[in-house]
Amino acid sequence: xxxxxxxxxxxxxxxxxxxxxxxxxxxxxxxxxxxxxxxxxxxxxxxxxxxxxxxxxxxxxxxxxxxxxxxxxxxxxxxxxxxxxxxxxxxxxxxxxxxxxxxxxxxxxxxxxxxxxxxxxxxxxxxxxxxxxxxxxxxxxxxxxxxxxxxxxxxxxxxxxxxxxxxxxxxxxxxxxxxxxxxxxxxxxxxxxxxxxxxxxxxx
Amino acid sequence: xxxxxxxxxxxxxxxxxxxxxxxxxxxxxxxxxxxxxxxxxxxxxxxxxxxxxxxxxxxxxxxxxxxxxxxxxxxxxxxxxxxxxxxxxxxxxxxxxxxxxxxxxxxxxxxxxxxxxxxxxxxxxxxxxxxxxxxxxxxxxxxxxxxxxxxxxxxxxxxxxxxxxxxxxxxxxxxxxxxxxxxxxxxxxxxxxxxxxxxxxxxxxxxxxxxxxxxxxxxxxxxxxxxxxxxxxxxxxxxxxxxxxxxxxxxxxxxxxxxxxxxxxxxxxxxxxxxxxxxxxxxxxxxxxxxxxxxxxxxxxxxxxxxxxxxxxxxxxxxxxxxxxxxxxxxxxxxxxxxxxxxxxxxxxxxxxxxxxxxxxxxxxxxxxxxxxxxxxxxxxxxxxxxxxxxxxxxxxxxxxxxxxxxxxxxxxxxxxxxxxxxxxxxxxxxxxxxxxxxxxxxxxxxxxxxxxxxxxxxxxxxxxxxxxxxxxxxxxxxxxxx
Numbered sequence: 001x002x003x004x005x006x007x008x009x010x011x012x013x014x015x016x017x018x019x020x021x022x023x024x025x026x027x028x029x030x031x032x033x034x035x036x037x038x039x040x041x042x043x044x045x046x047x048x049x050x051x052x053x054x055x056x057x058x059x060x061x062x063x064x065x066x067x068x069x070x071x072x073x074x075x076x077x078x079x080x081x082x083x084x085x086x087x088x089x090x091x092x093x094x095x096x097x098x099x100x101x102x103x104x105x106x107x108x109x110x111x112x113x114x115x116x117x118x119x120x121x122x123x124x125x126x127x128x129x130x131x132x133x134x135x136x137x138x139x140x141x142x143x144x145x146x147x148x149x150x151x152x153x154x155x156x157x158x159x160x161x162x163x164x165x166x167x168x169x170x171x172x173x174x175x176x177x178x179x180x181x182x183x184x185x186x187x188x189x190x191x192x193x194x195x196x197x198x199x200x201x202x203x204x
Numbered sequence: 205x206x207x208x209x210x211x212x213x214x215x216x217x218x219x220x221x222x223x224x225x226x227x228x229x230x231x232x233x234x235x236x237x238x239x240x241x242x243x244x245x246x247x248x249x250x251x252x253x254x255x256x257x258x259x260x261x262x263x264x265x266x267x268x269x270x271x272x273x274x275x276x277x278x279x280x281x282x283x284x285x286x287x288x289x290x291x292x293x294x295x296x297x298x299x300x301x302x303x304x305x306x307x308x309x310x311x312x313x314x315x316x317x318x319x320x321x322x323x324x325x326x327x328x329x330x331x332x333x334x335x336x337x338x339x340x341x342x343x344x345x346x347x348x349x350x351x352x353x354x355x356x357x358x359x360x361x362x363x364x365x366x367x368x369x370x371x372x373x374x375x376x377x378x379x380x381x382x383x384x385x386x387x388x389x390x391x392x393x394x395x396x397x398x399x400x401x402x403x404x405x406x407x408x409x410x411x412x413x414x415x416x417x418x419x420x421x422x423x424x425x426x427x428x429x430x431x432x433x434x435x436x437x438x439x440x441x442x443x444x445x446x447x448x449x450x451x452x453x454x455x456x457x458x459x460x461x462x463x464x465x466x467x468x469x470x471x472x473x474x475x476x477x478x479x480x481x482x483x484x485x486x487x488x489x490x491x492x493x494x495x496x497x498x499x500x501x502x503x504x505x506x507x508x509x510x511x512x513x514x515x516x517x518x519x520x521x522x523x524x525x526x527x528x529x530x531x532x533x534x535x536x537x538x539x540x541x542x543x544x545x546x547x548x549x550x551x552x553x554x555x556x557x558x559x560x561x562x563x564x565x566x567x568x569x570x571x572x573x574x575x576x577x578x579x580x581x582x583x584x585x586x587x588x589x590x591x592x593x594x595x596x597x598x599x600x601x602x603x604x605x606x607x608x609x610x611x612x613x614x615x616x617x618x619x620x621x622x623x624x625x626x627x628x629x630x631x632x633x634x635x636x637x638x639x640x641x642x643x644x645x646x647x648x649x650x651x652x653x654x655x656x657x658x659x660x661x662x663x664x665x666x667x668x669x670x671x672x673x674x675x676x677x678x679x680x681x682x683x684x685x686x687x
Contacts, residue, residue, distance in 0.1 A: 105412075109408055109412050146267050147329075148208075149213075149266035149267075149269045149270055149330065150269065150329050150330060150333055153321065153334070153337060156220060156317070157333065157336050157337050157340060159224075159314075160311065160314050160337060160341050161340060163227070163307055163311060163344070164340065164341070164343070166307075167307045167344055167348070168344060168347060168350055168359075
């Protein structure tokens with residue numbers, strides 16, 4: 001038990017600290033690296049809660065794909081982040097105030113948290129006991145049956161996102177020399193080579 | 205094992221398959237096939253519409269995530285009419301304006317599919333997935349003319365604000381789920397009714413969730429105070445895209461709004477009624493006042509659509525079956541008026557260039573009398589002058605509001621529609637009493653002529669089809685309240 005809570009505080013503290021570093025680091029590349037650290041710690045927290053599938057997804061998808069892509073983008077774009085952050089102190093009071101109000105509201109709502117008594121009976125997908133079914137299997141059991149429709153709809157949304165990205169960015173440019181292997185291979189000797197009879201002593 | 209019951213969702217499944225098949229066709233045949241893909245897209249929309257119209261099945265599919273009832277069938281037919289008419293109107297435009305790429309009809313098809321899913325949503329999750337499929341396609345078509353600064357700006361603005369509103373909606377959904385323990389509309393309705401019965405009040409978390417969900421949906425229907433994106437997006441997007449925005453998505457989002465508030469949150473009516481009354485009054489007032497100073501006809505139509513959403517919400521604010529019937533009639537009329545008006549706007553071309561200024565309409569009655577006559581009919585109808593269609597739309601929602609005892613709301617509605625008549629009638633005045641500047645290009649095209657003729661016929665002779673429309677709207681509304 002003690003080890004568990006120690007691990008929780010360790011992961012949580014590092015997650016919060018690196019979260020702060022994400023927005024305060026001067027070098028944008030460092031920001032992204034801190035973001036990756038935050039993801040790892042959040043994954044650790046998921047493992048502690050017994051949600052090992054979410055933890056692995058977080059590491060594979062966010063760290064493995066999203067954050068690395070982010071890193072590339074940050075390295076390739078020439079953005080002056082110091083300039084972007086100039087108004088930070090100016091907007092700090094009003095931003096802080098709004099954040100504080102939201103926090104108070106959240107606490108008020110959270111303080112009144114009482115699950116409706118009928119919840120356990122009404123739950124559409126009851127949580128199976130963790131001793132019998134581990135949670136990857138539990139997710140798999142409902143994802144392609146109960147939530148089949150949503151799964152397909154999510155697929156369509158991703159397809160639209162892909163079409164959209166291609167429509168908005170792909171440009172057919174004129175005058176670009178592309179390698180066409182079939183043309184190269186099917187070229188005949190007569191098209192490629194011209195034999196000139198050059199008399200001695202004069203140029204072509 | 206739960207029941208799939210896929211037969212209730214067959215028109216949607218067909219539309220999804222058709223969109224993917226047409227995408228493959230476009231990819232393999234390139235941009236030469238734009239006309240073909242466009243024609244087949246319209247055909248598949250029509251097939252889906254007829255399918256929905258003739259199949260009388262009612263029930264829940266996919267384990268209760270998707271529902272087909274009278275209300276969803278009525279709204280889906282409206283959505284499909286709006287989508288297919290605006291798609292036909294855009295054929296010529298995209299060819300002339302160098303936008304002829306096969307992805308355009310495909311994206312509109314996916315957007316329409318998203319709308320059908322929204323209308324049929326019976327769960328907070330399927331609501332969100334349908335909404336995202338629709339919005340994501342619309343963000344892309346708004347920015348479709350990517351070489352134009354205004355179009356890109358419109359797309360980006362729509363995307364950023366749309367993402368913000370989706371965030372609000374999701375936050376609301378998560379609160380509702382956290383406090384009720386379910387996302388299904390049926391369960392939510394039961395849980396809330398039981399809680400009200402047991403304690404006499406509802407927990408704060410559910411209320412906050414309801415407010416966030418309502419705010420997110422109000423953004424999607426562009427009701428005041430969540431309307432800021434509308435004029436800029438309408439002005440910047442290519443004109444046929446604006447026509448699409450103003451018709452089908454509005455109907456779908458309003459239908460979703462009606463279903464969410466009257467189905468799962470039905471017992472919280474005392475709470476949401478205040479919100480709806482406020483946004484309805486604010487939309488009606490802003491829609492009529494802000495439109496007066498507009499010089500661009502697309503901006504004017506944006507404010508006009510904000511006003512129309514306000515009028516439609518009057519019916520929802522009544523919260524009765526009669527009110528929902530009013531909303532359904534209003535939306536049917538709104539679709540035809542807006543399609544017709546945008547067909548006129550698409551005819552505003554001089555020497556191969558599009559014009560969007562209101563002053564360009566000067567003297568249209570002399571240079572182009574038929575288009576002027578059609579536009580005048582639509583403007584009179586939008587102003588709500590009997591016996592044109594627009595009058596009946598307003599009549600039914602205001603009557604519902606009066607029957608529900610919302611006298612102030614009805615009076616404000618009548619007053620703002622009088623103010624709104626000013627800018628509609630000014631267009632008529634410009635066309636008929638001012639000196640012409642220059643003639644618009646002719647011919648306008650056969651399909652445009654047909655659409656103009658058909659929609660103006662519907663608007664003028666609406667009184668003849670009044671009773672079937674009101675009957676089917678009434679059946680749609682009653683399916684929502686008894687089911």
